[in-house]
Amino acid sequence: RYEQPIDEVEISEPDWADQHWRSIEQAYRKAPHFATYGPKVRQLYEAVAKEKLLTQVNERFLRELSALLGLQVRITRDSDYAPQGKRSERLVDVCRLAHASRYVSGPSAKEYLEENLFTDIGTSVEWMSYGPYPTYPQLHGEFEHAVSVLDLLFMTGDQAPQYCLSRAADAPTP
Structure with missing residues:
Protein backbone atom coordinates (compact mmCIF):
# COMPACT_ATOMS: atom_id res chain seq x y z
CA ARG A 1 0.00 0.00 0.00
CA TYR A 2 2.73 2.39 -1.06
CA GLU A 3 0.34 5.24 -1.84
CA GLN A 4 -1.67 4.82 1.39
CA PRO A 5 -1.53 7.89 3.65
CA ILE A 6 0.61 7.13 6.68
CA ASP A 7 -2.15 8.17 9.07
CA GLU A 8 -4.33 5.36 7.68
CA VAL A 9 -1.86 2.50 8.25
CA GLU A 10 -3.47 -0.08 10.50
CA ILE A 11 -1.70 -2.45 12.86
CA SER A 12 -2.25 -5.98 11.64
CA GLU A 13 -0.86 -8.01 14.55
CA PRO A 14 -3.29 -7.89 17.52
CA ASP A 15 -0.70 -9.02 20.12
CA TRP A 16 2.12 -6.75 18.93
CA ALA A 17 2.36 -4.71 22.16
CA ASP A 18 2.66 -7.76 24.40
CA GLN A 19 5.29 -9.28 22.10
CA HIS A 20 7.29 -6.02 22.03
CA TRP A 21 7.12 -5.63 25.78
CA ARG A 22 8.26 -9.21 26.45
CA SER A 23 11.26 -8.70 24.14
CA ILE A 24 12.18 -5.43 25.85
CA GLU A 25 11.79 -6.93 29.31
CA GLN A 26 13.95 -9.91 28.41
CA ALA A 27 16.67 -7.73 26.88
CA TYR A 28 16.77 -5.07 29.62
CA ARG A 29 15.65 -6.59 32.92
CA LYS A 30 19.29 -6.52 34.13
CA ALA A 31 19.81 -2.89 33.08
CA PRO A 32 20.66 -0.53 35.96
CA HIS A 33 17.51 1.59 35.64
CA PHE A 34 15.02 -0.98 34.41
CA ALA A 35 13.38 -1.27 37.84
CA THR A 36 12.64 2.48 37.77
CA TYR A 37 11.58 2.97 34.15
CA GLY A 38 10.42 -0.52 33.13
CA PRO A 39 7.01 -0.23 34.83
CA LYS A 40 6.39 3.15 33.17
CA VAL A 41 7.26 1.80 29.73
CA ARG A 42 5.16 -1.29 30.35
CA GLN A 43 2.17 0.95 31.20
CA LEU A 44 2.76 2.77 27.93
CA TYR A 45 2.65 -0.50 25.99
CA GLU A 46 -0.53 -1.49 27.82
CA ALA A 47 -2.09 1.89 27.01
CA VAL A 48 -1.42 1.63 23.27
CA ALA A 49 -2.11 -2.10 22.88
CA LYS A 50 -5.66 -1.56 21.62
CA GLU A 51 -4.87 1.24 19.19
CA LYS A 52 -5.75 0.42 15.60
CA LEU A 53 -3.60 2.99 13.77
CA LEU A 54 0.19 3.03 13.73
CA THR A 55 0.27 6.82 13.77
CA GLN A 56 -1.66 6.88 17.07
CA VAL A 57 0.86 4.50 18.63
CA ASN A 58 3.81 6.52 17.33
CA GLU A 59 2.38 9.80 18.58
CA ARG A 60 1.68 8.37 22.03
CA PHE A 61 5.22 6.98 22.28
CA LEU A 62 6.73 10.29 21.16
CA ARG A 63 4.72 12.26 23.71
CA GLU A 64 5.25 9.86 26.63
CA LEU A 65 8.95 9.24 26.04
CA SER A 66 9.59 12.96 25.55
CA ALA A 67 7.88 13.59 28.90
CA LEU A 68 9.86 10.78 30.60
CA LEU A 69 13.06 12.32 29.28
CA GLY A 70 11.99 15.80 30.34
CA LEU A 71 12.26 17.07 26.77
CA GLN A 72 10.12 20.12 26.18
CA VAL A 73 9.04 19.85 22.58
CA ARG A 74 5.87 20.89 20.83
CA ILE A 75 4.43 17.95 18.94
CA THR A 76 1.81 18.63 16.31
CA ARG A 77 0.45 16.76 13.33
CA ASP A 78 0.23 18.07 9.81
CA SER A 79 -3.55 17.63 10.01
CA ASP A 80 -3.54 20.41 12.64
CA TYR A 81 -2.66 22.81 9.81
CA ALA A 82 -4.67 21.56 6.80
CA PRO A 83 -1.69 21.87 4.43
CA GLN A 84 -2.02 21.88 0.66
CA GLY A 85 0.08 20.19 -2.01
CA LYS A 86 2.07 16.98 -2.23
CA ARG A 87 5.55 16.00 -1.10
CA SER A 88 7.88 19.01 -0.68
CA GLU A 89 5.05 21.48 -1.30
CA ARG A 90 3.01 19.95 1.52
CA LEU A 91 5.97 20.11 3.94
CA VAL A 92 6.60 23.72 2.97
CA ASP A 93 2.95 24.55 3.58
CA VAL A 94 3.10 22.94 7.05
CA CYS A 95 6.20 25.01 7.82
CA ARG A 96 4.49 28.17 6.56
CA LEU A 97 1.32 27.54 8.58
CA ALA A 98 3.31 26.63 11.71
CA HIS A 99 5.53 29.73 11.28
CA ALA A 100 8.60 27.48 11.31
CA SER A 101 11.96 29.17 11.01
CA ARG A 102 13.73 25.87 10.29
CA TYR A 103 12.95 22.39 9.02
CA VAL A 104 15.11 19.48 10.18
CA SER A 105 15.17 16.43 7.96
CA GLY A 106 16.96 13.13 7.77
CA PRO A 107 19.90 12.97 5.34
CA SER A 108 18.20 10.56 2.94
CA ALA A 109 15.73 13.31 1.97
CA LYS A 110 18.57 15.27 0.32
CA GLU A 111 17.87 13.29 -2.83
CA TYR A 112 14.33 14.58 -3.26
CA LEU A 113 13.61 17.50 -0.94
CA GLU A 114 13.30 20.78 -2.82
CA GLU A 115 15.21 23.09 -0.46
CA ASN A 116 14.53 26.20 -2.53
CA LEU A 117 10.81 25.95 -1.72
CA PHE A 118 11.64 26.26 1.98
CA THR A 119 14.06 29.13 1.58
CA ASP A 120 11.47 30.95 -0.54
CA ILE A 121 9.23 31.18 2.55
CA GLY A 122 12.11 32.02 4.94
CA THR A 123 12.50 28.54 6.44
CA SER A 124 16.01 27.14 6.60
CA VAL A 125 16.58 23.44 5.98
CA GLU A 126 18.90 21.58 8.33
CA TRP A 127 20.07 18.03 7.86
CA MET A 128 20.04 15.76 10.87
CA SER A 129 23.37 14.24 11.75
CA TYR A 130 23.04 10.86 13.40
CA GLY A 131 26.27 10.80 15.30
CA PRO A 132 28.65 10.61 16.70
CA TYR A 133 26.48 9.84 19.69
CA PRO A 134 27.85 10.16 23.19
CA THR A 135 28.71 6.68 24.39
CA TYR A 136 27.45 5.16 27.61
CA PRO A 137 27.79 1.71 29.16
CA GLN A 138 25.53 -0.90 27.55
CA LEU A 139 24.70 -4.42 28.66
CA HIS A 140 26.36 -6.35 25.86
CA GLY A 141 29.73 -5.67 24.25
CA GLU A 142 30.96 -2.54 22.57
CA PHE A 143 28.80 0.57 22.28
CA GLU A 144 26.10 0.20 19.63
CA HIS A 145 24.69 3.43 18.15
CA ALA A 146 21.67 1.89 16.42
CA VAL A 147 19.47 1.23 19.46
CA SER A 148 16.18 2.52 20.79
CA VAL A 149 15.99 5.44 23.18
CA LEU A 150 14.77 2.81 25.66
CA ASP A 151 18.34 1.50 25.78
CA LEU A 152 19.54 4.94 26.83
CA LEU A 153 16.77 5.31 29.41
CA PHE A 154 17.26 1.87 30.98
CA MET A 155 21.05 2.23 31.03
CA THR A 156 21.50 5.85 32.15
CA SER A 166 24.67 16.74 23.95
CA ARG A 167 27.23 15.99 21.31
CA ALA A 168 29.85 13.30 21.84
CA ALA A 169 32.40 15.86 23.06
CA ASP A 170 29.98 17.26 25.67
CA ALA A 171 28.64 13.93 26.97
CA PRO A 172 28.39 13.19 30.67
CA THR A 173 31.11 10.95 32.01
CA PRO A 174 29.69 7.46 32.63
Whole structure:
Protein backbone atom coordinates (compact mmCIF):
# COMPACT_ATOMS: atom_id res chain seq x y z
CA ARG A 1 0.00 0.00 0.00
CA TYR A 2 2.73 2.39 -1.06
CA GLU A 3 0.34 5.24 -1.84
CA GLN A 4 -1.67 4.82 1.39
CA PRO A 5 -1.53 7.89 3.65
CA ILE A 6 0.61 7.13 6.68
CA ASP A 7 -2.15 8.17 9.07
CA GLU A 8 -4.33 5.36 7.68
CA VAL A 9 -1.86 2.50 8.25
CA GLU A 10 -3.47 -0.08 10.50
CA ILE A 11 -1.70 -2.45 12.86
CA SER A 12 -2.25 -5.98 11.64
CA GLU A 13 -0.86 -8.01 14.55
CA PRO A 14 -3.29 -7.89 17.52
CA ASP A 15 -0.70 -9.02 20.12
CA TRP A 16 2.12 -6.75 18.93
CA ALA A 17 2.36 -4.71 22.16
CA ASP A 18 2.66 -7.76 24.40
CA GLN A 19 5.29 -9.28 22.10
CA HIS A 20 7.29 -6.02 22.03
CA TRP A 21 7.12 -5.63 25.78
CA ARG A 22 8.26 -9.21 26.45
CA SER A 23 11.26 -8.70 24.14
CA ILE A 24 12.18 -5.43 25.85
CA GLU A 25 11.79 -6.93 29.31
CA GLN A 26 13.95 -9.91 28.41
CA ALA A 27 16.67 -7.73 26.88
CA TYR A 28 16.77 -5.07 29.62
CA ARG A 29 15.65 -6.59 32.92
CA LYS A 30 19.29 -6.52 34.13
CA ALA A 31 19.81 -2.89 33.08
CA PRO A 32 20.66 -0.53 35.96
CA HIS A 33 17.51 1.59 35.64
CA PHE A 34 15.02 -0.98 34.41
CA ALA A 35 13.38 -1.27 37.84
CA THR A 36 12.64 2.48 37.77
CA TYR A 37 11.58 2.97 34.15
CA GLY A 38 10.42 -0.52 33.13
CA PRO A 39 7.01 -0.23 34.83
CA LYS A 40 6.39 3.15 33.17
CA VAL A 41 7.26 1.80 29.73
CA ARG A 42 5.16 -1.29 30.35
CA GLN A 43 2.17 0.95 31.20
CA LEU A 44 2.76 2.77 27.93
CA TYR A 45 2.65 -0.50 25.99
CA GLU A 46 -0.53 -1.49 27.82
CA ALA A 47 -2.09 1.89 27.01
CA VAL A 48 -1.42 1.63 23.27
CA ALA A 49 -2.11 -2.10 22.88
CA LYS A 50 -5.66 -1.56 21.62
CA GLU A 51 -4.87 1.24 19.19
CA LYS A 52 -5.75 0.42 15.60
CA LEU A 53 -3.60 2.99 13.77
CA LEU A 54 0.19 3.03 13.73
CA THR A 55 0.27 6.82 13.77
CA GLN A 56 -1.66 6.88 17.07
CA VAL A 57 0.86 4.50 18.63
CA ASN A 58 3.81 6.52 17.33
CA GLU A 59 2.38 9.80 18.58
CA ARG A 60 1.68 8.37 22.03
CA PHE A 61 5.22 6.98 22.28
CA LEU A 62 6.73 10.29 21.16
CA ARG A 63 4.72 12.26 23.71
CA GLU A 64 5.25 9.86 26.63
CA LEU A 65 8.95 9.24 26.04
CA SER A 66 9.59 12.96 25.55
CA ALA A 67 7.88 13.59 28.90
CA LEU A 68 9.86 10.78 30.60
CA LEU A 69 13.06 12.32 29.28
CA GLY A 70 11.99 15.80 30.34
CA LEU A 71 12.26 17.07 26.77
CA GLN A 72 10.12 20.12 26.18
CA VAL A 73 9.04 19.85 22.58
CA ARG A 74 5.87 20.89 20.83
CA ILE A 75 4.43 17.95 18.94
CA THR A 76 1.81 18.63 16.31
CA ARG A 77 0.45 16.76 13.33
CA ASP A 78 0.23 18.07 9.81
CA SER A 79 -3.55 17.63 10.01
CA ASP A 80 -3.54 20.41 12.64
CA TYR A 81 -2.66 22.81 9.81
CA ALA A 82 -4.67 21.56 6.80
CA PRO A 83 -1.69 21.87 4.43
CA GLN A 84 -2.02 21.88 0.66
CA GLY A 85 0.08 20.19 -2.01
CA LYS A 86 2.07 16.98 -2.23
CA ARG A 87 5.55 16.00 -1.10
CA SER A 88 7.88 19.01 -0.68
CA GLU A 89 5.05 21.48 -1.30
CA ARG A 90 3.01 19.95 1.52
CA LEU A 91 5.97 20.11 3.94
CA VAL A 92 6.60 23.72 2.97
CA ASP A 93 2.95 24.55 3.58
CA VAL A 94 3.10 22.94 7.05
CA CYS A 95 6.20 25.01 7.82
CA ARG A 96 4.49 28.17 6.56
CA LEU A 97 1.32 27.54 8.58
CA ALA A 98 3.31 26.63 11.71
CA HIS A 99 5.53 29.73 11.28
CA ALA A 100 8.60 27.48 11.31
CA SER A 101 11.96 29.17 11.01
CA ARG A 102 13.73 25.87 10.29
CA TYR A 103 12.95 22.39 9.02
CA VAL A 104 15.11 19.48 10.18
CA SER A 105 15.17 16.43 7.96
CA GLY A 106 16.96 13.13 7.77
CA PRO A 107 19.90 12.97 5.34
CA SER A 108 18.20 10.56 2.94
CA ALA A 109 15.73 13.31 1.97
CA LYS A 110 18.57 15.27 0.32
CA GLU A 111 17.87 13.29 -2.83
CA TYR A 112 14.33 14.58 -3.26
CA LEU A 113 13.61 17.50 -0.94
CA GLU A 114 13.30 20.78 -2.82
CA GLU A 115 15.21 23.09 -0.46
CA ASN A 116 14.53 26.20 -2.53
CA LEU A 117 10.81 25.95 -1.72
CA PHE A 118 11.64 26.26 1.98
CA THR A 119 14.06 29.13 1.58
CA ASP A 120 11.47 30.95 -0.54
CA ILE A 121 9.23 31.18 2.55
CA GLY A 122 12.11 32.02 4.94
CA THR A 123 12.50 28.54 6.44
CA SER A 124 16.01 27.14 6.60
CA VAL A 125 16.58 23.44 5.98
CA GLU A 126 18.90 21.58 8.33
CA TRP A 127 20.07 18.03 7.86
CA MET A 128 20.04 15.76 10.87
CA SER A 129 23.37 14.24 11.75
CA TYR A 130 23.04 10.86 13.40
CA GLY A 131 26.27 10.80 15.30
CA PRO A 132 28.65 10.61 16.70
CA TYR A 133 26.48 9.84 19.69
CA PRO A 134 27.85 10.16 23.19
CA THR A 135 28.71 6.68 24.39
CA TYR A 136 27.45 5.16 27.61
CA PRO A 137 27.79 1.71 29.16
CA GLN A 138 25.53 -0.90 27.55
CA LEU A 139 24.70 -4.42 28.66
CA HIS A 140 26.36 -6.35 25.86
CA GLY A 141 29.73 -5.67 24.25
CA GLU A 142 30.96 -2.54 22.57
CA PHE A 143 28.80 0.57 22.28
CA GLU A 144 26.10 0.20 19.63
CA HIS A 145 24.69 3.43 18.15
CA ALA A 146 21.67 1.89 16.42
CA VAL A 147 19.47 1.23 19.46
CA SER A 148 16.18 2.52 20.79
CA VAL A 149 15.99 5.44 23.18
CA LEU A 150 14.77 2.81 25.66
CA ASP A 151 18.34 1.50 25.78
CA LEU A 152 19.54 4.94 26.83
CA LEU A 153 16.77 5.31 29.41
CA PHE A 154 17.26 1.87 30.98
CA MET A 155 21.05 2.23 31.03
CA THR A 156 21.50 5.85 32.15
CA GLY A 157 18.27 6.64 34.03
CA ASP A 158 17.80 10.28 34.93
CA GLN A 159 21.04 11.13 33.09
CA ALA A 160 19.42 10.19 29.74
CA PRO A 161 18.29 13.75 28.87
CA GLN A 162 21.90 14.95 29.06
CA TYR A 163 22.84 12.41 26.40
CA CYS A 164 19.92 13.44 24.19
CA LEU A 165 20.90 17.08 24.28
CA SER A 166 24.67 16.74 23.95
CA ARG A 167 27.23 15.99 21.31
CA ALA A 168 29.85 13.30 21.84
CA ALA A 169 32.40 15.86 23.06
CA ASP A 170 29.98 17.26 25.67
CA ALA A 171 28.64 13.93 26.97
CA PRO A 172 28.39 13.19 30.67
CA THR A 173 31.11 10.95 32.01
CA PRO A 174 29.69 7.46 32.63
